[in-house]
Amino acid sequence: MSDSKSKPRRAGTAQPALQAAMTDAATDPVRRAMWLDALEQQLRPCLPPALAPHCRLANVAGTRLVFIVDSPVWRARLRLAAPELINAAQSIGLAVTEVTAKTTLAPSSPPVGAQEMAKPVSEVARKGLKSALDLLSEPVSADPSTPQGGHRRRPKN
Structure with a gap:
C-alpha cells in the first residue's frame, strides 16, 4: 500500500468558476485569453x-499582432490599417512592429441584420399552405369513388 494521504477538503463556500480556473494549472491560458480580449478592446x-x-485579434x-479576418478583401484593408494599429499597440506598451492576418472561411460575427433578411409570408402563400395542410389532415375514406391509394383529388377552380 502507498503512504500517500489525500488532502483534506477545505471547509467553506464554493469558488466561482472563473476564480477556480485562475487558481488551477490552466491559469496561464485563461489569463492570456483574458489579456488578448482586453487588448482587442483597446485596439x-x-x-x-x-x-x-x-476581424478580431x-x-x-x-x-x-495576428488578426483573423473573414476574407482576402478584409485582409487587404487590415494591411492598410496596420501603421495605425502598430502605433496604438506601441502606445500601450507592446513592442510590436508588424501586423499579420489569417483568413478564415467562417465570419467572425453573425451578419448584421440577418433577421431582417427573412421576408414575411404573403397572405396568398399562407392560404395555400393552410389548404395543403387541410388536405393532408383529411381522413382517408373507403369510398369507391376515390382513386386507388385512397387520396382524393381536389376539384379544380
Missing part, C-alpha cells in the same frame, strides 16, 4: 468602422 477603436466587424506573437 478595436483604431480599426476603420467597416473593417471592425470582420487572435494573438500577439513576438513583435507581431
Whole structure:
C-alpha cells in the first residue's frame, strides 16, 4: 500500500468558476485569453468602422499582432490599417512592429441584420399552405369513388 494521504477538503463556500480556473494549472491560458480580449478592446477603436466587424485579434506573437479576418478583401484593408494599429499597440506598451492576418472561411460575427433578411409570408402563400395542410389532415375514406391509394383529388377552380 502507498503512504500517500489525500488532502483534506477545505471547509467553506464554493469558488466561482472563473476564480477556480485562475487558481488551477490552466491559469496561464485563461489569463492570456483574458489579456488578448482586453487588448482587442483597446485596439478595436483604431480599426476603420467597416473593417471592425470582420476581424478580431487572435494573438500577439513576438513583435507581431495576428488578426483573423473573414476574407482576402478584409485582409487587404487590415494591411492598410496596420501603421495605425502598430502605433496604438506601441502606445500601450507592446513592442510590436508588424501586423499579420489569417483568413478564415467562417465570419467572425453573425451578419448584421440577418433577421431582417427573412421576408414575411404573403397572405396568398399562407392560404395555400393552410389548404395543403387541410388536405393532408383529411381522413382517408373507403369510398369507391376515390382513386386507388385512397387520396382524393381536389376539384379544380
